[in-house]
Amino acid sequence: EVQLVQSGAEVKKPGESLNISCKASGYSFTNYWIAWVRQMPGKGLEWMGIIYPGDSDTRYSPSFQGQVTISADKSISTAYLQWSSLKASDTAMYYCARQTSTMVRGVTSNWFDPWGQGTLVTVSS
Amino acid sequence: QSVLTQPPSASGTPGQRVTISCSGSSSNIGSNTVNWYQHLPGKAPKLLIHSDNQRPSGVPDRFSGSKSGTSASLAISGLQSEDEADYYCAAWDDSLNGPVFGGGTKLTVL
Numbered sequence: 001e002v003q004l005v006q007s008g009a010e011v012k013k014p015g016e017s018l019n020i021s022c023k024a025s026g027y028s029f030t031n032y033w034i035a036w037v038r039q040m041p042g043k044g045l046e047w048m049g050i051i052y053p054g055d056s057d058t059r060y061s062p063s064f065q066g067q068v069t070i071s072a073d074k075s076i077s078t079a080y081l082q083w084s085s086l087k088a089s090d091t092a093m094y095y096c097a098r099q100t101s102t103m104v105r106g107v108t109s110n111w112f113d114p115w116g117q118g119t120l121v122t123v124s125s
Numbered sequence: 126q127s128v129l130t131q132p133p134s135a136s137g138t139p140g141q142r143v144t145i146s147c148s149g150s151s152s153n154i155g156s157n158t159v160n161w162y163q164h165l166p167g168k169a170p171k172l173l174i175h176s177d178n179q180r181p182s183g184v185p186d187r188f189s190g191s192k193s194g195t196s197a198s199l200a201i202s203g204l205q206s207e208d209e210a211d212y213y214c215a216a217w218d219d220s221l222n223g224p225v226f227g228g229g230t231k232l233t234v235l
Binding site: 035043044045046047049050059061062095097100102104107108109110111112113114115116117118 | 127157158160162168169170171172175176181213215217221222223224225226227228229
């Protein structure tokens with residue numbers, strides 16, 4: 001079974017650093033992109049960025065570039081989302097998801113499946 | 126403000142058919158395929174429809190997707206109480222070079 005299991009909820013103070021994880025199993029970790037998605041309280045889903053664990057190629061949404069770091073350790077099939085200095089506005093649920101891509105009749109399709117169970121990050125003084 | 130526009134809420138009674146719309150632009154829905162996700166409270170989002178109208182294995186055929194121009198729709202027939210959830214559309218955006226999501230539609234089964 002393809003599965004993504006995320007690390008547990010975190011409560012941090014502003015200015016602190018944080019590293020949350022997403023462990024993959026049931027498939028070849030190095031062959032699929034892994035994305036991170038944010039959901040702020042009462043809001044919708046936002047794509048933060050994506051990494052290809054095979055070669056660590058990483059892309060960020062402009063909204064998150066410079067705000068977070070995405071990395072992966074293929075030796076343990078785990079992707080990470082890191083903050084060096086948290087802000088209260090980083091309070092949100094964070095999901096990782098595996099991206100599948102196909103090309104049919106010249107049209108590329110990308111979708112997220114499966115998703116991790118989410119990691120709730122609370123930043124408060 | 127989400128890039129894709131969905132109605133914030135929808136509702137129906139058991140057995141009814143409901144549709145949820147998703148409006149975008151030429152840089153996303155107009156030139157790329159659309160996916161739909163179901164998000165139950167406290168659970169991981171679940172892929173319902175990919176590539177405009179393809180159901181992954183295990184998704185009931187009560188769920189169907191369609192697309193025309195820069196808009197897409199999710200239809201749920203034979204509505205059931207367990208369908209009560211938030212539904213999100215998503216599509217690749219050529220300007221962002223990444224996926225964009227709708228703001229989500231909260232479906233209530235009356």
